[in-house]
Amino acid sequence: MAVATLSALPSTFRAGDTLNLSLSDSPHPATLWYLDLVLSRNGIQISLTRATAVGTAYAITLTAASTSLFAPGRCNVTQVYTEIATGQRESCNVGT
Numbered sequence: 001m002a003v004a005t006l007s008a009l010p011s012t013f014r015a016g017d018t019l020n021l022s023l024s025d026s027p028h029p030a031t032l033w034y035l036d037l038v039l040s041r042n043g044i045q046i047s048l049t050r051a052t053a054v055g056t057a058y059a060i061t062l063t064a065a066s067t068s069l070f071a072p073g074r075c076n077v078t079q080v081y082t083e084i085a086t087g088q089r090e091s092c093n094v095g096t
Contacts, residue, residue, distance in 0.1 A: 003018045008021075015068055016064055017064060019061070019067065021058075034051070036051070040076045046070060076093060
């Protein structure tokens with residue numbers, strides 16, 4: 001069975017599950033910006049995933065192999081946008 005692609009981060013997911021996301025952010029189109037999805041716990045980064053541009057949207061996959069390494073518990077999720085032309089960075093915390 002194929003893994004569904006979500007248009008927003010779920011409030012929870014299990015270690016060992018694959019997570020496919022398709023995200024859009026009109027102020028940060030994928031044609032002009034990179035997107036890194038950062039998960040951290042207690043100030044320590046536990047995952048950094050670079051999105052792939054699909055038109056002006058972003059595709060992100062957290063594989064089952066990578067999420068199987070996550071310890072149980074809440075983590076902070078931050079989207080870090082980097083402008084391709086200038087290297088300017090903008091971050092937004094999207095939840096825990």
